[in-house]
Amino acid sequence: MGFFVAQLLTGMANAGALFLVASGLSIIFGVTRVVNFAHGSFYMLGAYIAYTLMSHLPGAIGFWSAIVLTGIAVGLIGLLVEIVVLKPIYRAPELYQLVATFGVILVIQDAVRYVWGPEDLIGPRAPGFGGVVSIFGQSVPTYDLVLIALSLVVLAALWALFNKTRIGVLIRAATQDREMVGALGVNQTLLFSAVFFLGSFLAGIGGAAQLPKGGADLTMDLNIITAVFVVVVIGGMGSIFGAFMASVLISELQVFGVQLLPQSTLVLMFVVMAIILVVRPQGLFGRPDAAVYQGNSAMVPKPLKPLGLAGKLVGAAILAFLAFIPFYGDNFLVFLFSDIIIFCLFAASLHFILGIGGMASFGHAAYYGGGAYVAALLVQYLQTPMELAIVLAPLGAGFLALIIGWFCVRLSGVYFAMLTLAFAQVVWSVVVQWTSLTGGTDGILNIWPSDWASDPSVFYYVVLVVGAGGIIALRAMAHTPFGYALRGTRDSSLRAEAIGIHVRRVQLLAFAFAGAMAGLAGALFVFAKGSIFPTELAISRSFDALIMVFFGGVQSLGGPIAGASVFTLLQDWLSDFTYWQLLLGVAIIAVVILSPRGITGLLETTGRIGDRFRTATGSNAEVAGKEAR
Amino acid sequence: MLEVADLNSFYGGAHILHGVSLDVGQGEVVALLGRNGAGKSTTMKSIMGLVRPRSGTVTFEGQAIAGRPAYRIARLGLGYVPEDRRIFTDLTVLENLEVGCRAARGTQRAWTSERLFELFPNLAERRSARAGAMSGGEQQMLTIARTLMGNPKLVLLDEPSEGISPLIVEQMAFAIRQLKAEGIAILLSEQNLHFAMLIADRVQVIEGGRIQFHGTAEELSNQPKLREELLAL
Numbered sequence: 001m002g003f004f005v006a007q008l009l010t011g012m013a014n015a016g017a018l019f020l021v022a023s024g025l026s027i028i029f030g031v032t033r034v035v036n037f038a039h040g041s042f043y044m045l046g047a048y049i050a051y052t053l054m055s056h057l058p059g060a061i062g063f064w065s066a067i068v069l070t071g072i073a074v075g076l077i078g079l080l081v082e083i084v085v086l087k088p089i090y091r092a093p094e095l096y097q098l099v100a101t102f103g104v105i106l107v108i109q110d111a112v113r114y115v116w117g118p119e120d121l122i123g124p125r126a127p128g129f130g131g132v133v134s135i136f137g138q139s140v141p142t143y144d145l146v147l148i149a150l151s152l153v154v155l156a157a158l159w160a161l162f163n164k165t166r167i168g169v170l171i172r173a174a175t176q177d178r179e180m181v182g183a184l185g186v187n188q189t190l191l192f193s194a195v196f197f198l199g200s201f202l203a204g205i206g207g208a209a210q211l212p213k214g215g216a217d218l219t220m221d222l223n224i225i226t227a228v229f230v231v232v233v234i235g236g237m238g239s240i241f242g243a244f245m246a247s248v249l250i251s252e253l254q255v256f257g258v259q260l261l262p263q264s265t266l267v268l269m270f271v272v273m274a275i276i277l278v279v280r281p282q283g284l285f286g287r288p289d290a291a292v293y294q295g296n297s298a299m300v301p302k303p304l305k306p307l308g309l310a311g312k313l314v315g316a317a318i319l320a321f322l323a324f325i326p327f328y329g330d331n332f333l334v335f336l337f338s339d340i341i342i343f344c345l346f347a348a349s350l351h352f353i354l355g356i357g358g359m360a361s362f363g364h365a366a367y368y369g370g371g372a373y374v375a376a377l378l379v380q381y382l383q384t385p386m387e388l389a390i391v392l393a394p395l396g397a398g399f400l401a402l403i404i405g406w407f408c409v410r411l412s413g414v415y416f417a418m419l420t421l422a423f424a425q426v427v428w429s430v431v432v433q434w435t436s437l438t439g440g441t442d443g444i445l446n447i448w449p450s451d452w453a454s455d456p457s458v459f460y461y462v463v464l465v466v467g468a469g470g471i472i473a474l475r476a477m478a479h480t481p482f483g484y485a486l487r488g489t490r491d492s493s494l495r496a497e498a499i500g501i502h503v504r505r506v507q508l509l510a511f512a513f514a515g516a517m518a519g520l521a522g523a524l525f526v527f528a529k530g531s532i533f534p535t536e537l538a539i540s541r542s543f544d545a546l547i548m549v550f551f552g553g554v555q556s557l558g559g560p561i562a563g564a565s566v567f568t569l570l571q572d573w574l575s576d577f578t579y580w581q582l583l584l585g586v587a588i589i590a591v592v593i594l595s596p597r598g599i600t601g602l603l604e605t606t607g608r609i610g611d612r613f614r615t616a617t618g619s620n621a622e623v624a625g626k627e628a629r
Numbered sequence: 630m631l632e633v634a635d636l637n638s639f640y641g642g643a644h645i646l647h648g649v650s651l652d653v654g655q656g657e658v659v660a661l662l663g664r665n666g667a668g669k670s671t672t673m674k675s676i677m678g679l680v681r682p683r684s685g686t687v688t689f690e691g692q693a694i695a696g697r698p699a700y701r702i703a704r705l706g707l708g709y710v711p712e713d714r715r716i717f718t719d720l721t722v723l724e725n726l727e728v729g730c731r732a733a734r735g736t737q738r739a740w741t742s743e744r745l746f747e748l749f750p751n752l753a754e755r756r757s758a759r760a761g762a763m764s765g766g767e768q769q770m771l772t773i774a775r776t777l778m779g780n781p782k783l784v785l786l787d788e789p790s791e792g793i794s795p796l797i798v799e800q801m802a803f804a805i806r807q808l809k810a811e812g813i814a815i816l817l818s819e820q821n822l823h824f825a826m827l828i829a830d831r832v833q834v835i836e837g838g839r840i841q842f843h844g845t846a847e848e849l850s851n852q853p854k855l856r857e858e859l860l861a862l
Contacts (some may be wrong), residue, residue, distance in 0.1 A: 166727060173717040173728040180715045183677055184729045185703035185779055287719070 002136030007259070009135070011252035013144035013213070016151035017043070019247035020206030021224055022231040023158060023240050024199035030175035030238040031195045034086060034097050035414055037543075038104035040225030042200045045108060046074045046207020047216035048116050051123060054211070060127040070208035071201045078200020079193055088593050090192070098360075099550040100592040102543055105221060106585030113218060114579060120218075123211035143212055150209055151244070154202070158240050171195060175238055222539055226425055230273045233418045236286020245284060267433070270426040274407055277419055281411050304356075304487070304557060306479050322464055326457035334460045335528070340568045341467040342524050347548035347560035348471045349517035354546075355554040356478050357510045358490030359409075362417040363424025364518055364545045366404070369537030370427060371397035371519020372526040376444040377437070386450040390466065390523045397519020398512045400427070405511035409504045412493070421539065428537040443533035447526050463524050470520050475557055477513065486510050518545075551591060553598025562599045630655050630814055631676070631707075631783055636685035636695075638675045645671045647838040648685070653783060653816050658809050660829035660846070661818040668838040669818035670712050673785045676816075677709045678702045689783070706734060708781030712788045712818075714772045718761025722752055725760050725771055729778035737780055738811070745774040748804050766797035773804065783814040790824045802827045826850070 235242025374396035378384035552563020574580035733739035746753035
């Protein structure tokens with residue numbers, strides 16, 4: 001009994017910080033429709049800022065005021081991010097805003113590393129709450145009880161804010177229809193900023209409050225954001241009470257999971273989420289009609305056209321250029337371009353479901369890394385030759401995508417994105433925790449190409465042929481009747497259904513096909529590197545793929561290729577700098593702000609500006625000529 | 630009070646309004662009549678700043694407002710009741726009114742929720758109910774009440790009689806006449822000529838994004854051919 005209660009309390013204490021961050025994310029999403037991926041970064045910032053403040057402010061008063069000051073500081077940083085990064089792109093389709101928040105994650109990562117250094121920091125003890133209390137004979141840290149109390153206080157305060165104050169009512173109204181709120185005289189710009197401040201404030205408080213318990217380190221941002229998404233999705237997007245209940249549920253699950261199934265704690269959280277979403281897609285406390293995700297309705301995608309002669313020539317020229325790399329480049333260049341081709345295929349496979357299918361998968365690395373692991377395991381345990389492994393890997397990844405997709409295509413928009421992310425995390429945690437099979441974080445080593453392809457230049461041609469073949473297959477698929485049906489489901493699933501398209505089946509098949517192609521890229525990757533580690537399945541790899549696709553531009557088939565090339569080159573070039581993530585983050589934010597349609601969009605726009613400039617200077621010349629006369 | 634001159638609005642590439650001009654005087658009720666797709670709602674949204682007109686001017690009490698954000702136009706005393714109601718379904722009736730609440734201007738007698746409940750007695754009983762759980766007619770009353778909470782001097786009423794039972798339409802006409810008696814100017818868009826004739830001082834008929842007729846309701850009813858052409862009545 002005592003043990004049970006002690007565990008229960010530990011779980012509730014863990015839930016505290018999770019709830020604070022999740023409620024902030026939920027509030028921000030509700031009003032601004034921005035899925036703020038950088039919210040975990042605000043939480044991390046909170047921990048670090050609190051560390052500094054607590055070491056300067058003495059005593060109990062210092063400790064508690066440090067928490068509040070941290071909240072305010074992080075709130076202001078959130079406000080700054082909103083004003084500088086998001087305000088210029090509110091009118092862009094929602095998914096583009098995501099990429100900007102990816103950029104913010106990178107910038108904050110390196111900024112924190114620069115200011116506080118790379119070492120993990122241990123938080124101070126809370127004055128007066130450093131000891132333990134005995135509950136049913138079990139000792140429970142007093143600070144755990146403080147955290148529980150804090151989360152209850154915040155829950156009550158938020159309830160009061162939303163139900164008893166004018167700003168709270170305005171926020172709830174704007175969650176439903178922000179344009180109408182504006183037509184009633186409410187300044188949306190201010191409301192958005194206020195909401196962003198509030199959400200970031202909560203994340204900052206969360207980071208500060210958990211400091212004495214968990215310390216501060218540089219992996220906090222991505223670690224919590226996954227859990228936060230799970231919480232928000234389980235609880236129901238936009239529901240504060242749902243976020244609270246889901247935080248408790250998830251935290252208890254982990255605490256008790258460790259006792260019962262120590263090998264599968266990571267998986268457990270995502271399995272519960274998957275079950276809940278299948279049974280109740282809007283989450284436990286979400287309303288299906290609330291938090292309507294409007295997708296990309298604001299954007300009217302241009303119809304895709306098969307490549308004309310000029311396009312085909314450009315494609316052929318690029319292929320010819322790539323084919324000549326081993327002749328005039330050194331091994332370094334060969335490796336670099338082999339990476340680029342692999343990432344092009346990876347990005348193109350994501351673009352197939354995201355750009356053409358309208359399904360934003362946030363966990364595409366599961367199939368990329370999944371394919372890589374299938375290939376590596378086949379070689380490791382069955383001595384499968386490379387050729388066969390490259391054929392079987394996409395089948396394995398496609399099969400995995402078929403299973404996961406079966407769950408995911410039931411949802412759409414943000415919920416779809418989060419469920420794909422969750423499943424990718426399941427795959428990742430299985431690989432990490434099933435050490436006997438996969439080697440865990442040590443990975444699988446010595447997976448080399450067959451003898452005939454062992455020379456880097458020869459293997460480069462394998463990558464080129466298979467990679468280009470995969471990309472061409474994806475492009476061709478977009479122009480088949482299946483591709484038309486897929487675009488139909490993207491533009492209006494209702495109308496597609498009405499003309500007899502089995503929407504879910506089309507989406508599922510597309511998802512599996514994209515997964516298989518990602519798996520193909522993964523198989524190439526594993527033989528190119530000779531080893532595979534769980535990082536290839538990690539959330540950051542999924543983000544890479546998303547950045548590449550958005551960076552390049554979702555609207556054109558060439559986008560992911562341009563995006564992957566520029567991204568890989570940029571990463572390679574910037575990695576010489578110590579703070580390359582910061583530079584990359586700034587570059588991403590700049591591209592998103594300057595051209596919400598990515599690099600290909602930027603090229604088109606500058607092309608058009610160029611035309612206008614030419615005509616403008618032409619007419620100016622005429623005017624000048626007239627004046628001269 | 631409100632003058633619209635030569636307004637051109639587009640949805641993407643589609644040219645919806647072709648030089649629409651109209652005016653509403655102090656305390657006047659003007660009906661904008663037209664079929665579905667004639668451009669009534671777009672005219673309303675262009676005035677309110679929800680659609681940005683590409684050219685033309687909108688002047689409200691001497692101030693040029695075209696191109697300003699909606700919230701600033703609303704703060705000048707222009708109220709908007711959208712066609713599809715757009716009440717906040719998750720909020721209670723009282724909370725919906727709270728969102729619309731803005732201070733009264735000058736000598737105006739401020740609207741309070743109590744005064745609005747007198748005007749729309751149906752709402753009074755449901756003040757704590759979730760707005761989404763109410764009938765279409767009650768929701769229509771709530772949108773008007775919500776807009777009135779902002780103490781507007783002129784209200785843009787977009788098809789208030791659409792999809793509402795005849796009994797409620799009667800009540801609506803009564804309420805709108807009350808507003809007129811309070812000195813509030815109204816620009817009313819309608820397909821229902823009878824409803825418009827009950828309350829409008831003047832009518833303008835819009836078709837294909839162009840104003841085709843303006844005059845009094847009587848003049849329009851004396852021209853059956855025009856009525857048939859423009860309104861299919």
